[in-house]
Amino acid sequence: MPLRPKGQRIPPLGEADAVSEALYAKRQYVYPRQVHGFFANWRVAMVFATLGVFYILPWINWGPGRQAFLIDLPNRKFNLFFWTFWPQDLFYLTAILVISALSLFLFTAIAGRLWCGYTCPQTVWTEVFLWIERRIEGDRPKQMKLAAAPWSTEKILKKGGKHVAWIAFALWTGFTFVGYFTPIRELSVSAAHLALGPWETFWILFYGFATYGNAGWLREQVCLYMCPYARFQSAMFDKDTLIISYDRARGEPRGSRKRGEDYQGKGLGDCIDCTLCVQVCPTGIDIRDGLQYQCIACGACIDVCETVMGKMGYPKGLIRYTTENEMSLGKPRKIFRPRVLFYSGLLAAIAVGLVVAVLLRVPLDIDVIRDRNSLYRESRGLIENVYTLKLMNMDTEPHTYLLSAAGLDGLSLRADRTEIAIEAGEVVELPVTLVVPPESLKSRSEAVEFRLEAIDNPRHKVVEDARFLGPGGVR
Incomplete structure (x- = not known):
């Protein structure tokens, strides 16, 4: 979208104060009215789905004593159900982040800010905090009346009770968050005995405070001023992107009227100017002014307008999800267009590649380190190279592995042991020597x-290349 509409003048210096006031306006507290309808039901469903996963997932075990989802930083591993990933598996995390970014681009190109309206943590937790606020202080008119009233026992009890409930829920959120990094059952026992460590205490309070501040106090300010996505979302829009729009041709001019009144004879449009679409907006904007970056596409204005249109006996859809081409030119919606196909194809290719890579992943790693003190040595007519092998069992169970080497005629491997028992997640360092007759070196x-293979599971096999150096220096 252009920064300044065509023909708009640049304000002279005398109007600088007005411009500054518009850019840095004092916050007007938003009291969203509760709304019911199709999109409101979807938001509630997504709140239960996303928060249900967040609060329940760390309590699920996969096997005895193994948390199904755990980012174990001290032991440098990540449990994901029956998989365990290690720092060597950083590739998979990178692929997941790329898939997440492409998914965001794809959904935005198709239907605008679906992420913001239904699954963004700021939106989801704010919905819960708003629900708590309504349970304690009442609906929108009662909240506004209470805020404007002088301090009294009732106001102190309601305001104080609301913040106590907010803080308790925020601390539970912080505790659950830390439970993704520290086994949550151990964490709960420590919390019950008031024996939490300093880092656990810090992060519970930090994340709890962040939830309390963002969802309880800042709310729409996060979307308006802190979220970068709101600033560059338009770069992913085109004229066939589904956005929430007000049908000005049908709704204007606005005006109040009675049900059944001949409003068209008075030259009025379908909009009765009830302002309910503004009252239900969680960011406090007026969708009738056109698409704005503050709109998080939650659909609350659609739900309330549909209700009003139904009561007035007017056709629904005055505010609706539509596209710019459909609204202004009457063109049909076009979902499958070049950018959507590009995002979809790239996303599918990376997702399939990630799934195949994970399924074919061997939970075993071998790292070869040459002895830097000597390139090679001669002993009893043979050429020797010394290495240190780091063997890592990345499986969830212990295994015994057989170590061997190949690549040259007459090659033999000397080590304290060639059958190595390695516990799950354990790294074993093993000095080895490769011996070759001089005539085998070309x-x-x-x-x-070097080859490492699990004796009890031949599928767990890994091969690592190395170089064998001989007389005459290094090429």
């Missing part, structure tokens, strides 16, 4: 490989 540097 050049100064030859390719060899």
Whole structure:
């Protein structure tokens, strides 16, 4: 969207104060009216779905004593149901982040800010805090009346009770958040005995305070001033993106009237100017002024307008999800367009690649480190190279592995042991020596490989390349 509409003049210096006031206006507290309808039901469903996953997931175990979802930073591992990922698996995390970004681009190109309206943590937790506020202080008119009233025992009890409930819910949220990094059952026992460690205490309070501040106090201010997505969302829009729009051709001019009154004879449109669409908006905007970056596409204005139109006996859809082409030019909606197909194809390719890579992943790693003190040594007519192998079992169960080497004629491996028992998640360092007859070396540097295979599961096998150096220096 252009920064300044065509033909709009630049305000002279004398109007600088007015411009500054518009840019840095004092906050007008928003009291969203509760609304019921199709999109409101979807928002409630998404609140239960997203928060249900957040609060329940850390309590699920996968196997005895193993938390199904745990980011174990001290042990440098990540449990994801029957998988365990390690720092060596950073590729998978990168792929997941790319998929998340592409999904956001795809959904935005198709239907605008669906993420903001239904699944953004700020939106979801704010819905819960608004619900608590309504349970204690009442609906919108009662909240506004209470805020304007002088301080009294009733006001102190209601305001204080609301904040106590907010803080309790925020601390529970902080506790659950830390439960994704510290086993939550151990964390709950420590909390019950008031024996939490300093870091657990800090992060519970920090995340609880962030939830309390963002969802309880800042609310729409996060969407208006702190969220970067609101600023660049228009770059992903086109004229076929579904957005919430007010049908000006049908609704204008606005005006109040009685049900059944001949309003068209008075030259009025379908909008009765009830302002309910403004009252239900969680960011306090007037959708009738056109699409604005503050709109989070929650659909509350659609629900309340549909209710009003039904009561007045008018056709529904005065405010609706539509596209710019459909609204202004009457063109049909077009979902499958180049950018959508591009995002979909790229997303599908990366997702399939990630699934295949995870399914074919071998939970075993071997790292080869050459002895830097000597490139090679001669002993009893043979050439020796010394290495240190780091063997890591990335499986959830212990295994015994067989170590071998190949790549040159007459190659033999000398080590304290070639059958190595490694516990789940354990890293074993093993010094080894490769020995080769001089006649097997065709050049100064030859390719060899180390092979590590689980005795009880041949699928757990990994091969790591290395170089064997001989007389005459390194090529």
